[in-house]
Amino acid sequence: MKKYLLTGLLVWLPLAVTIWVLGSVVGVLDGIFAWLVVAAQTVLPESLRPMLQSLREIPGLSVIVMVAALLITGVAVTNMAGQWLLNQSNRLFSNIPIVKSIYTSVKQVSDTLFSSSGQAFREAVLVQYPRAGSWTIAFVTGKPSGEVARALDQDMVTVYVPTTPNPTSGFMLMVPKADVIALQMSVDEALKYVISMGVVAPPASSGSSSLPPGGVSRAATPQS
Incomplete structure (x- = not known):
């Protein structure tokens, strides 16, 4: 029963x-x-x-x-x-x-996320978080720029680490490009994986996704 x-x-x-x-x-x-x-x-x-x-x-x-x-x-x-x-x-x-503070902030975020020329959330990757040896799915949102880029002494990428099961909240991290592993799964498949807490896994033969300019290489090797 x-x-x-x-x-x-x-x-x-x-x-x-x-x-x-x-x-x-x-x-x-x-x-x-x-x-x-x-x-x-x-x-x-x-x-x-x-x-x-x-x-x-x-x-x-x-x-x-x-x-x-x-x-x-x-x-x-x-x-x-x-x-x-x-x-x-x-x-x-x-x-x-x-x-103006609310309108400008929302406009900048929406232009970045939904613009056809933007690169945000175009690639799913693996990063070590919250400690070395623990891996989680993240989304590449770009590269550090301005004063932040000048303060960093190596090639970095900016990623968004969503929380589970609510991906609308999360953490922004700037990690070395060499420590990021690109995934073949699409952004939609990665979101399903996160929301389902790892239960709904994408197929192993997922098609290759196109890398955005400045994206990470699939040959990247994580460094501990």
Whole structure:
């Protein structure tokens, strides 16, 4: 009986968690969409208010609106007029006290992580952490620069070591390039490995991943 219950739990648990997460996200988006509809009702003519109220009652419409808004925004900022408006908005937010510190920090991180030309999280590697002889998965985020690079006397790489099972928190380390071992697994496979606490291992015949400029060599030999 216990075996069958555990087997059934393993079958339904991933689906239940997926539905719960998606439902929570849609619920948050519906709440934001409802707030926008209420705000629009206060400024638009009274004849349009019943239509807005009917839109508010459609479940999941907020997801479609969000995707459409993202697509329209992406198309708009690809031309000169859109770039000018984006630069003006960035300048405005960068001059507002308190807001500028939050906005600038988030923008720098998002530009680094999601930019198509960026190199962050493009390669999974092995590093010795928290002590020599103990290994963990990390992600190359770049190379030290500026004053930090001048203070270091050897070729270093900057890596992010995620925590388990929550990879959104972790540690930034600057380690010698010779002490880092590059992995063939993709970043997605490495994240699954970290989140599952080593249970979901990627296949041994994982395809070779392309190394970013300044990345580590697969021939690197760890030094104790």
